Amino acid sequence: MNTEINQFDIExxxxxxxxxxxxxxxxxxxxxxxxxxxxxxxxxxxxKALHEKVEFGIFGYTxxxxxxxxxxxxxxxxxxNWETKKDWQVWMPGMVPGLNIACRAYAEEGDDVITGIPxxxxxxxxxxxxxxxxxxxxLIEKNNVWKYDLEAMRSMVTPRTKIFELCNPHNPVGRVFxxxxxxxxxxxxxxxxxxxxxxxxxxxxxxxxxxxxxxxxTLSPEIESRTVTMMAPSKTFNIPGFGCSLAIISNPKLRxxxxxxxxxxxxxxxxxxxxxxxxxxxxxxxxxxxxxEYLRNNRDYLLREFxxxxxxxxxxxxxxxxxxxxxxxxxxENPDKxxxxxxxxxxxxxPFGMTGYMRINFGCPKSTLVEAVRRIRKALVV
Numbered sequence: 001m002n003t004e005i006n007q008f009d010i011e012x013x014x015x016x017x018x019x020x021x022x023x024x025x026x027x028x029x030x031x032x033x034x035x036x037x038x039x040x041x042x043x044x045x046x047x048k049a050l051h052e053k054v055e056f057g058i059f060g061y062t063x064x065x066x067x068x069x070x071x072x073x074x075x076x077x078x079x080x081n082w083e084t085k086k087d088w089q090v091w092m093p094g095m096v097p098g099l100n101i102a103c104r105a106y107a108e109e110g111d112d113v114i115t116g117i118p119x120x121x122x123x124x125x126x127x128x129x130x131x132x133x134x135x136x137x138x139l140i141e142k143n144n145v146w147k148y149d150l151e152a153m154r155s156m157v158t159p160r161t162k163i164f165e166l167c168n169p170h171n172p173v174g175r176v177f178x179x180x181x182x183x184x185x186x187x188x189x190x191x192x193x194x195x196x197x198x199x200x201x202x203x204x205x206x207x208x209x210x211x212x213x214x215x216x217x218t219l220s221p222e223i224e225s226r227t228v229t230m231m232a233p234s235k236t237f238n239i240p241g242f243g244c245s246l247a248i249i250s251n252p253k254l255r256x257x258x259x260x261x262x263x264x265x266x267x268x269x270x271x272x273x274x275x276x277x278x279x280x281x282x283x284x285x286x287x288x289x290x291x292x293e294y295l296r297n298n299r300d301y302l303l304r305e306f307x308x309x310x311x312x313x314x315x316x317x318x319x320x321x322x323x324x325x326x327x328x329x330x331x332x333e334n335p336d337k338x339x340x341x342x343x344x345x346x347x348x349x350x351p352f353g354m355t356g357y358m359r360i361n362f363g364c365p366k367s368t369l370v371e372a373v374r375r376i377r378k379a380l381v382v
Contacts, residue, residue: 117353
């Protein structure tokens with residue numbers, strides 16, 4: 001009989017650790033299932049690498065390790081058959097700064113940035129930081145599948161539209177877009193001469209075994225030359241607190257514009273973040289595969305449970321550890337407060353651009369989800 005405990009089943013007390021996720025509800029009996037931060041320990045390889053650097057004891061300014069650059073190159077080639085060069089990499093302290101840098105680099109005041117909604121809230125906020133307009137095109141949902149609405153995008157685009165913000169895999173609807181879907185979007189961007197800002201931070205969290213992430217830039221050399229690809233180990237390997245991300249930009253002009261926009265404003269990634277990233281990409285693949293299997297089981301559990309809870313519909317999740325819930329049938333004036341009063345802290349759909357929806361983070365021990373479902377079901381019993 002195998003009595004070994006699954007590492008992801010272990011409940012770790014994160015209260016009183018200054019955790020953004022848990023401090024939001026400090027002193028309240030509310031399970032935090034909102035921000036995209038998993039309640040799992042990082043891999044042993046990452047922890048070991050960090051111990052070694054901490055024990056060295058000197059924390060000076062640090063260049064991006066050459067081994068990290070080459071390891072990432074090899075990873076992109078291995079998983080996506082994408083040949084890149086080291087100098088295409090622009091390392092930075094996060095995806096949100098990257099979205100803002102792109103707006104600053106490729107659009108002027110009064111220009112338009114176009115994206116689909118719902119979407120990760122910083123997509124909608126970044127253009128406004130530079131007095132730019134955000135064109136929000138609702139995604140089409142049909143038969144539980146969300147897609148970009150190309151016809152609507154064509155009707156909304158203007159001569160002043162400069163950037164298309166793409167999220168793939170998609171947060172929050174969980175889609176892994178097909179090659180044809182990406183090609184259609186890329187063709188639209190070619191026709192309208194748009195820079196493609198492609199957020200692919202969840203690319204290594206594909207849950208459906210029949211799906212495969214396709215970097216937008218790999219569609220063709222022409223598309224690659226207008227694409228800024230943003231990636232990071234932070235979500236996949238649960239190290240978001242280290243602030244270590246990158247943009248991959250093959251076009252020298254776009255790359256120089258991006259670097260100029262961040263110069264003197266955006267700091268380098270943290271030194272320890274580089275070493276955590278290296279250990280993630282180089283030595284944590286077994287951990288990642290075990291994580292994916294655990295997340296698949298959590299996803300499937302929630303899908304089964306919500307099928308039997310009237311008024312809540314959960315959409316299929318092809319990637320990420322984030323579920324998108326339609327709660328519109330509940331006719332709640334304040335969905336956020338309703339679920340918090342029930343003892344479950346979810347993300348309200350309004351900052352994502354849609355009302356009547358909530359996002360749930362299932363990157364946690366299954367026991368937490370079981371309790372969350374129990375509380376939700378109890379709150380809905382009339």
